[in-house]
Amino acid sequence: MLGKTSSNTTAEPGEALRRRWRLGEKLIESWIFLAGILTIIVLLGIIALLLKEGLPAFWYTPPWEFLFGTKWYPISEPPTFGIMPFFVATLWVTLVATAISVPIGVACAAYLAEVAPTKVRETVKPIIEILAGIPSVVMGFIGLMLLSPLVQSAFNLNTGLCGLTAGIMLSLMSLPIIISVSEDALRTVPDDFREASYALGATKWETVRHVCIPGALSGITAAVMLGVGRAIGETMTVLMVAGGALAVPVSPTDPMMPMTAAIASGIGNAVRGGLQYQALFAIGLTLFILTLAVNLIAARVLERQKRKFAR
Amino acid sequence: MRKRLFIILPVVVVVALIVTIIALSGRGGSSIKITGSNTVTPLSSIWAEEFMKIHPEVSIGVSGPGSGVGIAALINGTTDICQASRKIKQTEIDQAEANGVEPYEIQVATDALSVVVHPSNPVSELTIVQLSAIYTGEITNWNEVGGNDVEIVAIARDTNSGTHVFFKEHVVQMQGLPTEDKSLEYGGDVLMLPSTKEGVSQVASNPNAIFYPGLGYVTEEVKPLAIKQTADSTGVLPSVQTALDGTYPIARPLLFYTDGEPTGVIKDFIDYCLSSEGQEKVIEVGYVPLQ
Numbered sequence: 001m002l003g004k005t006s007s008n009t010t011a012e013p014g015e016a017l018r019r020r021w022r023l024g025e026k027l028i029e030s031w032i033f034l035a036g037i038l039t040i041i042v043l044l045g046i047i048a049l050l051l052k053e054g055l056p057a058f059w060y061t062p063p064w065e066f067l068f069g070t071k072w073y074p075i076s077e078p079p080t081f082g083i084m085p086f087f088v089a090t091l092w093v094t095l096v097a098t099a100i101s102v103p104i105g106v107a108c109a110a111y112l113a114e115v116a117p118t119k120v121r122e123t124v125k126p127i128i129e130i131l132a133g134i135p136s137v138v139m140g141f142i143g144l145m146l147l148s149p150l151v152q153s154a155f156n157l158n159t160g161l162c163g164l165t166a167g168i169m170l171s172l173m174s175l176p177i178i179i180s181v182s183e184d185a186l187r188t189v190p191d192d193f194r195e196a197s198y199a200l201g202a203t204k205w206e207t208v209r210h211v212c213i214p215g216a217l218s219g220i221t222a223a224v225m226l227g228v229g230r231a232i233g234e235t236m237t238v239l240m241v242a243g244g245a246l247a248v249p250v251s252p253t254d255p256m257m258p259m260t261a262a263i264a265s266g267i268g269n270a271v272r273g274g275l276q277y278q279a280l281f282a283i284g285l286t287l288f289i290l291t292l293a294v295n296l297i298a299a300r301v302l303e304r305q306k307r308k309f310a311r
Numbered sequence: 312m313r314k315r316l317f318i319i320l321p322v323v324v325v326v327a328l329i330v331t332i333i334a335l336s337g338r339g340g341s342s343i344k345i346t347g348s349n350t351v352t353p354l355s356s357i358w359a360e361e362f363m364k365i366h367p368e369v370s371i372g373v374s375g376p377g378s379g380v381g382i383a384a385l386i387n388g389t390t391d392i393c394q395a396s397r398k399i400k401q402t403e404i405d406q407a408e409a410n411g412v413e414p415y416e417i418q419v420a421t422d423a424l425s426v427v428v429h430p431s432n433p434v435s436e437l438t439i440v441q442l443s444a445i446y447t448g449e450i451t452n453w454n455e456v457g458g459n460d461v462e463i464v465a466i467a468r469d470t471n472s473g474t475h476v477f478f479k480e481h482v483v484q485m486q487g488l489p490t491e492d493k494s495l496e497y498g499g500d501v502l503m504l505p506s507t508k509e510g511v512s513q514v515a516s517n518p519n520a521i522f523y524p525g526l527g528y529v530t531e532e533v534k535p536l537a538i539k540q541t542a543d544s545t546g547v548l549p550s551v552q553t554a555l556d557g558t559y560p561i562a563r564p565l566l567f568y569t570d571g572e573p574t575g576v577i578k579d580f581i582d583y584c585l586s587s588e589g590q591e592k593v594i595e596v597g598y599v600p601l602q
Contacts, residue, residue, distance in 0.1 A: 159520065240505070245502050245503065246501070255500070265469040269378075269382070
C-alpha cells in the first residue's frame with residue numbers, strides 16, 4: 001500500500017487518492033464518535049432506569065426513613081424498608097478491605113517499580129494480574145471454606161461469617177488493581193527525579209518515600225479509588241461470606257449484609273413493579289450515588305495533585 | 312497469510328451456524344423448566360433425571376434459588392413448574408391473576424422441617440416457644456435452654472426461601488399456638504444464608520450454631536432436635552414416620568405450582584412424580600412420600 005502511494009504522488013491520481021483517504025478518515029472518525037456516544041447513552045439509560053424503578057419506593061417510604069430506618073422486612077405485611085444495616089455494612093466491609101489492601105498494595109508496587117530486579121518484576125507482575133482474574137464466586141468459596149474458620153478461631157468469634165472475613169477477601173480482590181495501577185504510576189516518575197534525589201545524598205528508602213511516591217501520588221490515588229470501587233461493588237463474595245444478618249453492625253466482626261448482597265438476595269423473589277422490587281432499585285440508586293461520590297472525590301484529588309506537580 | 316484467514320473465517324462461522332441449527336432441530340422434543348424451592352431441588356433433580364431416562368426426547372432443567380423466586384417466575388410467566396416449600400400467598404395469587412396466570416397447586420411430597428445443631432451440643436429438644444425466642448433474639452445463650460454457657464448462632468435462610476417464610480409463620484410467630492403473635496420477626500443477629508447446604512455445613516463446623524433444613528438435607532454431621540409442641544408434650548424427632556402419622560409439629564407440604572391444570576408433557580412428568588415409582592424416590596432423597 002505504502003509503496004503504491006509514494007509512486008503515485010508524482011502523478012495525477014494523487015488528488016483522488018487523497019480524497020479517498022479523507023473519506024476513510026471521516027468514516028473512522030464517526031465510528032469512534034459513535035462508540036464514545038454509546039457509552040454515554042448506556043450510562044444515561046441506566047440512570048433513567050434506576051430513577052424510574054427506584055424513585056417510586058420513596059412514595060411508600062420517605063427517603064430519610066429509607067436511609068436511616070434500621071428494619072428491613074420486605075416480605076412482611078405490611079413491609080418495612082430501612083437500609084441503614086446494609087449501608088453501614090458496606091462501609092465496614094469497604095473500610096476493612098481498604099485498610100488491608102492499600103498499605104500492602106502500595107508497598108508491593110513500590111517494591112516492584114523501584115527495588116525489584118527486572119527479572120523479578122517481569123515474573124511477579126503477570127502473576128499478580130492473574131489474581132485479578134479469579135472469579136468472585138471462587139473467592140467466596142475460599143472465604144467460606146478456608147478463611148472463615150481461621151477468622152473465627154483467631155478472633156474467638158461465634159461465627160466466621162462476618163464483615164471482617166468479607167473485607168479480607170475483598171482486599172485480596174482489589175490488591176491486584178491497586179498494585180498494577182500504582183506500579184505503572186511509579187514507573188512514569190522521570191528518572192531525573194530519582195537521580196536528583198541520589199545526588200543530594202538521599203538513600204533508596206528516602207528517595208522512594210519522599211520523591212517517587214509523592215511524584216506518582218495522583219496515579220496511586222486513582223489506583224486506590226479503583227480498588228475501593230471494586231470493594232463497594234463486589235456482590236458474590238460478600239453474599240457468601242459476610243453472614244447476612246439484618247442488625248446494624250457495630251463492629252466488623254459482626255455478621256452483616258452489604259447493599260450489593262441485599263439486592264442480589266432479594267431481587268429473585270421480587271415481583272416486577274412490586275414494593276420490594278422498587279425498594280431494591282432504590283438501594284441500587286443509593287449504591288450508584290455512593291460510587292459516583294467516590295469517583296468525584298477521586299477526580300478532585302487527582303486534579304489537585306496534578307496542579308501541585310504541574311511541570 | 313491474511314488472505315487465507317479471510318477465507319477460513321467465514322467457513323468457520325458457517326459451519327458453526329449449521330452445527331447449531333442441526334443441534335437445535337435434532338432435539339425436536341420438548342423441554343420443561345422447573346424453578347423455585349431450594350428444599351425441593353434434590354427431589355426434582357432426581358425425578359427429572361429418571362424421567363429423562365424414560366423419555367429421552369424431553370429435557371428438564373431444575374434450579375433452586377428459593378420458593379419466592381419460583382413463585383415470582385410463575386407470575387412473570389418464565390417457568391413451567393414452580394416448586395415451593397410454602398403455600399402461595401393471596402397477594403401472590405392476585406398478582407398472578409392480574410398477569411393472566413392461574414396458579415394450580417399439586418402436593419408432591421411432605422417434609423419434616425428439621426431443626427439441627429452440632430453433634431457436640433448437649434441440647435436435644437426444644438419447644439416451639441423456645442425456638443421462637445431463639446430466632447427473635449430474645450434467647451441468646453444456650454444455657455437458657457439447658458445447654459452450655461455459649462452464645463447461640465442462629466442461622467436462617469434468606470427471604471427468597473419458602474422455608475424462611477414457613478419457619479417464620481409456624482415457629483417464630485407460633486401459628487396455631489395460644490402464644491401466636493403475628494408481629495414477631497426474625498431478630499437482627501440471625502444469619503441469613505443463600506442456600507440450605509451452606510447452613511448445614513455451617514452447623515457441622517460450628518458447635519454453637521442452630522439451623523432449620525428440610526429433612527432431605529439432614530446429614531450425619533449434624534444432630535436433629537426433638538420438637539415439643541408445648542412444654543408438657545413429649546419431644547418428637549423429625550422422620551418419615553412422625554411426619555406421616557402427624558405427630559411431628561412442623562411438617563409441611565412440598566408443592567408444585569403450574570399455570571392452570573397441567574397438560575401434555577408437564578402432566579406426564581407430574582404423573583410420574585406422583586406414581587409409586589416416583590414416590591419411592593422421595594424416600595431415597597430423604598423426604599416423606601404422600602402415602
